[in-house]
Amino acid sequence: MSRRGGREWAADIGAFVFAGCFMVLSADAVWVDPGTSPTALLLDQLAGGLACAAVFLRRRMPVPLATVLLLAEPFSHFTTGPILVALFTVAVNRAPRVTALLSVLAFGPVPIFLASGPAADDPRTASALTYFALLAGAIGWGLYVRSRRQLVLSLRERAARAATEARREAREDIAREMHDVLAHRLSLLSVHAGALEFNPGASPDQVGRAAGVIRDSAHQALEDLREIIGVLRAPDAGDRPQPVLADVEQLTAESRQAGSRVTLAMDVAGGPDTAPPVAGRTAYRIVQEGLTNARKHGPGPDAPVSVTVRGGSGKGLTVEIRNPARRDAAQRDSTSTGTAIPGAGQGLIGLKERTLLAGGTLEHGWDGTDYRLYATLPWPR
Incomplete structure (x- = not known):
């Protein structure tokens, strides 16, 4: 991988700030099991912080990063922000086939969730629906940015x-x-x-x-x-x-x-x-x-x-x-x-x-x- 320039560092720092702010601002809206101990909650938050720091690896290894974060999500409620950044990076910089495979992993729990018959007034239902909607938005926005970049590149080559x-x-x-x-x-x-x-x-x-x-x-x-x-x-x-x-x-x-x-x-x-x-x-x-x-x-x-x-x-x-x-x-x-x-x-x-x-x-x-x-x-x- 080539060394980061000023624009790359600015984009990575912006992604880190977004993931951290998302974790902090959405802390009250995340459903947490009432029986969770303060120690477990602290460890959950530390895991979210490490996930935010791992965003700086998104250029070197976007697919492994997104895979690890998606697999860790059921055990940590504060990794949503880093997951959104990782999925967006994969959708922008990798082939659509790779993005489709990660989408299968990301939305794999949806059938299980629907089969469980969640109640409409259950806080976990609103939290899960919001989570999957955010994943879809991150992937869709990444695909749009990728297609726009390819269009601009094609126009530049044609002009050249x-x-x-x-x-x-x-x-x-x-x-x-x-x-x-x-x-x-x-x-x-x-x-x-x-x-x-x-x-x-x-x-x-x-x-x-x-x-x-x-x-x-x-x-x-x-x-x-x-x-x-x-x-x-x-x-x-x-x-x-x-x-x-x-x-x-x-x-x-x-x-x-x-x-x-x-x-x-x-x-x-x-x-x-x-x-x-x-x-x-x-x-x-x-x-x-x-x-x-x-x-x-x-x-x-x-x-x-x-x-x-x-x-x-x-x-x-x-x-x-x-x-x-x-x-x-x-x-x-x-x-x-x-x-x-x-x-x-x-x-x-x-x-x-x-x-x-x-x-x-x-x-x-x-x-x-x-x-x-x-x-x-x-x-x-």
Whole structure:
């Protein structure tokens, strides 16, 4: 048994005081045989006092304590208080089966008492009925406390599991967000750096433009990373601004500045600003991932990439990205010196999860010569 703390000592002292006060206050109401000698009565009271002191053993051995007190009760009229404390402790801290066995021992004399035909005006009848009623109350109250503690423990465990699941989902969302944002920015850096390395004789103007794009992309990547880390450090500071469908035009413009031949066909009824936030944000991430993969796995920076976004209220939203690509996994970036742009292979997996959470579908694969990324997203009326 672990050592008692302050609360345990306070509870045990309270139980001892209750048992002692019960013995003293109920002394006049306890029926005592008129023929009992003063010495026997004194010994009976001393037995009650020892029973009260034995209450401090209720945590170490509640079942033996309750058993001994119940067996001693017919020989001592002043053990009722300690018995109530012992039965309450057993009902709270032991299995219901153990409590049921002790209940059988506690209420075993009831049939014998009823069979004896007690008189209603006999003091022993009132004393016995009061005793058994107190036993039933102690056991019932102990079972109630036990069930309440188990309920609180179950709720705490459920809350802990929910908090753990929430933290896991938050980490996955942050990891997915970092992949979507940083992979796009860093792939732009890789394309321009590879172009400078591949063409060392570029004019100063070309070098200056490429360096400017690299600087801007690096700055934007740091800003995106700073925002994400800021959310992690100050989760109560509010949500960072999320992209919408209208931002797809800026996204494709950045890819064009990086040298990619990106064509955008936007056919959205009412304009891209009318798209639902969830569908628009998911469509933006799909286009972002498609452009990133086209730079990483396409045959070259000047390979054509087509982005088509169509939809409207009640019709849904469709997003399609097509670009030439080779199917071998060992493809290398043609603008570099033979080093492929690294990828974790988790982009499409996370993108599919994101699309499913938005209520849509995602398909990807080769259709002969092009790699096709196609998604459908709901747009209710």
